[in-house]
Amino acid sequence: MDRELMDTENLITDTFTAHEHVAPDADTVFAATRQRIDRRRTVLSRPLAVAAGVVALTLAAVTVVALNRSDSADNAQVGAPPTEAQATGPATDPAAPGLAMPYDLGWLPQGEVDYLVHRINIGGADKDQDKPLYGGEYMLTVTINGQVIDVDVQQFRMVQVDEATFKSGPGSPVTINGQPGVESSVSDGPGGYELYMAHPDGGSMYVNVSPEHGSTAGAQQLTDIGRQIAQNIRFPGTTTVTPTFGLRDLPNGLRICAFDVEKGFGDAASDRAGEAEPRTSYSLGTCDTMPPLHVYVADKDAPAGTAGQPVQGHQTSYADENGYRTLWVLDAVKGAPVAIAGKVPLTDLYDVANHLVLTS
Amino acid sequence: MADYENFVRAQLPRLLRYATMLTGEREQAADLVQDVLVKVYRRWSRISDADHPERYVVRMVTNGYLSWRHSRAARLIAVGDLPDEVRPGDLASEHALREDMWQRLARLPRRQRAVVVLRYYEQSPDSEIADLLGCAQATVRAHAHKALTTLRKGLAIEQQMAKAKEN
Numbered sequence: 001m002d003r004e005l006m007d008t009e010n011l012i013t014d015t016f017t018a019h020e021h022v023a024p025d026a027d028t029v030f031a032a033t034r035q036r037i038d039r040r041r042t043v044l045s046r047p048l049a050v051a052a053g054v055v056a057l058t059l060a061a062v063t064v065v066a067l068n069r070s071d072s073a074d075n076a077q078v079g080a081p082p083t084e085a086q087a088t089g090p091a092t093d094p095a096a097p098g099l100a101m102p103y104d105l106g107w108l109p110q111g112e113v114d115y116l117v118h119r120i121n122i123g124g125a126d127k128d129q130d131k132p133l134y135g136g137e138y139m140l141t142v143t144i145n146g147q148v149i150d151v152d153v154q155q156f157r158m159v160q161v162d163e164a165t166f167k168s169g170p171g172s173p174v175t176i177n178g179q180p181g182v183e184s185s186v187s188d189g190p191g192g193y194e195l196y197m198a199h200p201d202g203g204s205m206y207v208n209v210s211p212e213h214g215s216t217a218g219a220q221q222l223t224d225i226g227r228q229i230a231q232n233i234r235f236p237g238t239t240t241v242t243p244t245f246g247l248r249d250l251p252n253g254l255r256i257c258a259f260d261v262e263k264g265f266g267d268a269a270s271d272r273a274g275e276a277e278p279r280t281s282y283s284l285g286t287c288d289t290m291p292p293l294h295v296y297v298a299d300k301d302a303p304a305g306t307a308g309q310p311v312q313g314h315q316t317s318y319a320d321e322n323g324y325r326t327l328w329v330l331d332a333v334k335g336a337p338v339a340i341a342g343k344v345p346l347t348d349l350y351d352v353a354n355h356l357v358l359t360s
Numbered sequence: 361m362a363d364y365e366n367f368v369r370a371q372l373p374r375l376l377r378y379a380t381m382l383t384g385e386r387e388q389a390a391d392l393v394q395d396v397l398v399k400v401y402r403r404w405s406r407i408s409d410a411d412h413p414e415r416y417v418v419r420m421v422t423n424g425y426l427s428w429r430h431s432r433a434a435r436l437i438a439v440g441d442l443p444d445e446v447r448p449g450d451l452a453s454e455h456a457l458r459e460d461m462w463q464r465l466a467r468l469p470r471r472q473r474a475v476v477v478l479r480y481y482e483q484s485p486d487s488e489i490a491d492l493l494g495c496a497q498a499t500v501r502a503h504a505h506k507a508l509t510t511l512r513k514g515l516a517i518e519q520q521m522a523k524a525k526e527n
């Protein structure tokens with residue numbers, strides 16, 4: 001090995017070592033990660049069986065919920081039943097209202113599907129403050145004949161097709177249903193097939209089909225699946241997902257800035273027991289900034305904490321961890337507690353708890 | 361999920377350093393690792409059963425970096441402050457050399473940079489790098505060769521220009 005090459009290699013190693021201090025603080029990242037997990041706790045459930053050509057995500061044709069930022073605060077709340085919940089009485093609603101997605105997936109490959117759907121509406125773009133940064137996202141894990149494929153379909157309101165960035169190269173032009181797009185496919189590594197296509201109302205739709213580790217799905221198969229999914233995206237959406245609990249008439253100007261409904265991804269024991277329900281979470285706030293409150297179905301294990309005041313006939317407990325407070329409404333969803341958490345006063349958490357819609 | 365938290369706490373410093381070397385930026389490294397850890401949480405029952413879950417997570421970080429999309433959306437979770445530009449005790453010339461190299465590394469294609477990070481920071485053998493990236497060892501060597509050629513060529517030009525200025 002020549003001297004110059006050795007010098008270069010040593011310099012590279014020294015350069016990396018000298019920049020270790022750039023690494024973020026682990027405690028800070030851990031806390032931020034936990035916040036994100038709080039917003040999208042996992043569910044323990046069986047995979048959703050999907051028949052050929054039928055998207056099983058159309059779970060319920062019920063109340064359409066508007067989460068657009070331009071809506072009024074009242075309209076932005078999840079479908080409001082006529083009467084307000086009583087703080088001390090049991091919940092009387094038969095079901096939480098459905099949550100609307102802004103677009104539909106008209107086709108998925110035949111197989112078993114675990115899913116996570118989001119609708120996120122946090123903040124506005126610099127140029128157009130009324131235009132939300134985020135739309136909806138479907139994250140699906142499809143098992144086809146033992147092959148596990150991850151499908152991610154997102155709406156990028158602020159990313160145009162000509163601004164698309166791929167993991168490899170600039171991508172190739174493609175036309176999907178008359179809409180211009182760019183696509184990229186990598187056959188020898190992670191990433192799989194990626195496509196950005198123009199959204200009729202601006203921005204773009206992103207489709208990513210990739211094999212999970214260990215899957216042997218070929219590049220052409222991923223491309224075929226990705227294109228067919230893209231060809232069958234429908235606007236506006238009529239898909240609604242049924243949450244395991246709802247919220248109504250939120251107090252103090254709070255709005256739902258984001259929701260997640262997740263099915264699958266559970267642990268093996270719970271899958272076998274078939275005991276789980278789709279997991280639901282909400283982020284609440286003014287939607288101008290990062291929402292300060294997170295509401296989600298917590299693990300069934302009895303949460304540690306101090307006994308609190310009853311809410312809607314349910315026992316509660318709460319904990320305070322350096323100002324980050326969590327209130328658990330016990331036995332709220334199929335025996336599991338609903339947690340309301342945030343760096344806010346405990347009274348604010350009770351205010352939200354009194355507006356939960358819990359199915360009996 | 362106590363075992364998840366214990367795992368994350370034990371692995372996080374190393375993952376963050378690794379992600380920093382890949383991305384070259386503190387905030388991108390934090391975002392990348394956060395994304396991965398949320399996915400790990402979702403799949404923890406599968407990952408924890410793996411023979412070497414830490415390797416699996418390193419692979420996820422690597423894959424995340426290679427498929428990273430530079431979102432124009434607002435950063436949801438802001439972390440930390442910017443680092444100082446200069447480390448105390450550095451000799452100026454050595455510091456300048458390393459900063460120059462840091463910038464050159466940032467301009468490498470991602471797959472080449474991943475190979476360089478794995479080889480010269482993680483000190484991984486080519487066989488492990490190939491396994492991690494899902495490619496042949498020959499491909500790893502090719503990426504490393506291209507990266508080193510680019511880095512050395514850049515250095516050589518800079519040195520020639522510096523000599524010309526001196527003359």
